[in-house]
Amino acid sequence: MKRFFGAFFVIGLIVAGSVAFQACDSSSSTAPTGSILDEITGYQSWAVLDAVVGPDPFLAAAHGVNNGFVRVVYASQGPDANGTYPEGTIIVKELRDADGNVVGPLTIMLKRGSDFNPAGNGWEWAMTNDTRDSIALHGDNQAMALCANCHTQANAAGNGSDWVFKHPKEYTVDDMAAFLDFANWEKVAENFGPDPFLGQAHGVKDSLYRFVWMNYRVKAFDGKYPTGMIIVKELKDRNGNSVGPLTVMVKRGGNFNPDGNGWEWFMTSPTRDTIITRGDNSTAANGICAGCHSQANTGDNGVDWVFTRP
Ligand code: HEC
Ligand code: HEC
Structure with missing residues (x-):
């Protein structure tokens, strides 16, 4: 400020x-x-x-x-x-x-x-x-x-x-360096246990903690998060160790993924040294991310494909 x-x-x-x-x-x-x-x-x-x-x-x-x-x-x-x-x-x-x-x-x-x-x-x-x-x-x-x-x-x-x-602007992420320092960002949620939307995904069945981090803690404006925003979901075991893949959403904006409001979906390898999938609603993980996250757009579940609200 x-x-x-x-x-x-x-x-x-x-x-x-x-x-x-x-x-x-x-x-x-x-x-x-x-x-x-x-x-x-x-x-x-x-x-x-x-x-x-x-x-x-x-x-x-x-x-x-x-x-x-x-x-x-x-x-x-x-x-x-x-x-x-x-x-x-x-x-x-x-x-x-x-x-x-x-x-x-x-x-x-x-x-x-x-x-x-x-x-x-x-x-x-x-x-x-x-x-x-x-x-x-x-x-x-x-x-x-x-x-x-x-x-x-x-x-x-x-x-x-x-x-x-030029508008709308596009924000592109070259590699994982854009989000690997997430632990210095704002932690906006710390969840544990079953979730109505999760089923078996995202470490629920392994009893892992689910942390959500944002590079900028901002609210959605006009029903959308701003271009340039990155959200990381991290899993932690009971001893506090960060484990398994990171799942990430990057608000790329511009003309990217209009069906998904400009979000790009990412998932790293379990050891976090490569990105194993990235892309739009249909290409990232063959559409699995968007398929589940679309539920965040209904009712009071979330906003703009995102479940967690700061
Ligand atoms: C150091 C560079 C810089 C300076 C100085 C600057 N602007 Fe901008 N301005 C930008 C950029 C870059 C954008 C694009 C939007 C964004 O990303 O913030 C912008 C956006 C705008 C916009 C929206 C239209 C557009 O071009 O995107 C207006 C209106 C504007 N500026 C007015 C001003 C006025 C008035 C001043 C002087 C008081 C000013 N700006 C000084 C860089 C600058
Ligand atoms: C079966 C449903 C489901 C699938 C599939 C899924 N997610 Fe999620 N995701 C959730 C839920 C529910 C949350 C809310 C946080 C929590 O408690 O885990 C979430 C949280 C997130 C978050 C934090 C922002 C938010 O929405 O709360 C990111 C980032 C994320 N997921 C990325 C992904 C990516 C990338 C994929 C695909 C590789 C994916 N997710 C697949 C259900 C799912």
Whole structure:
């Protein structure tokens, strides 16, 4: 928490400094009249382009990346066939904490068009204060150089288009290194004994303890866990030794496994030195994981293919 607001405070200072400097420079565009807060009213009912947690190659320490906040991006409309957003488009990015509460400033892009910010293809950049009840900063590429200097990377092929990063994002895991340090994560459950859904699976019959770990302890947003999330289930014997295969779910997102909300299923060998199966609903373990986990989508059993809720 502290780290996040600290980082944004520093960014705020840098940007505020440049705005103050340019206040007496008449060549810097001023924003159109009207309140940006009014323009974004009701943005949470717009289309959700993405909900992501964890590191991003473009983000470094910006935008609340290192603290487990979920970054949710909403857009009032989508881009045209060339990836250009029509005049009038507004995109809002918000941060949510582990309990799903919106925290910190909103960052906003508004497509003004016509003569506004030609260097930035007509976008106005804006940011609210920490409590989101006033606009702290706004302006064109020059006034909001910090935003523009990073977002220009979205214009490179493959990264996005029209200053907007690519959505939906895909998070891929190369190998087991992505989840072998799970013991340093948040333990969200410690189960033992029979379970109505388990039958003979997952070590029940061997009287093993079943621990569930999450790389980020966050709640599902809009019925889905964010891209970048990893959940590991570990088995332990009565002496506390970690035993047998790890079963793992990685929220890969993007266009992966649309039938399974973007989850990739994994299972390691019993000695945990190789991945013996991974894939989508039908390929991982020949569909056995998804077949049982689909029960988590019904009633109050769980949410988004996941039984355990933090
Ligand atoms: C260090 C790089 C960086 C800086 C600085 C930055 N952003 Fe972003 N921004 C991103 C990335 C990366 C995303 C993609 C979503 C994500 O993963 O968080 C993003 C997403 C957004 C979005 C959603 C649209 C999109 O491109 O995905 C808005 C709106 C936004 N930023 C506004 C701003 C504003 C306004 C500022 C300046 C106050 C700013 N950003 C500064 C990297 C940056
Ligand atoms: C017969 C049903 C069943 C099958 C098959 C099954 N699981 Fe599970 N799984 C569960 C239940 C029930 C839980 C809840 C935790 C507990 O008490 O064991 C769970 C928990 C998990 C968790 C922790 C997140 C959560 O949903 O609670 C992961 C990760 C997981 N399973 C992965 C897998 C993978 C990967 C496969 C296939 C290799 C698989 N599971 C096969 C029933 C099943």
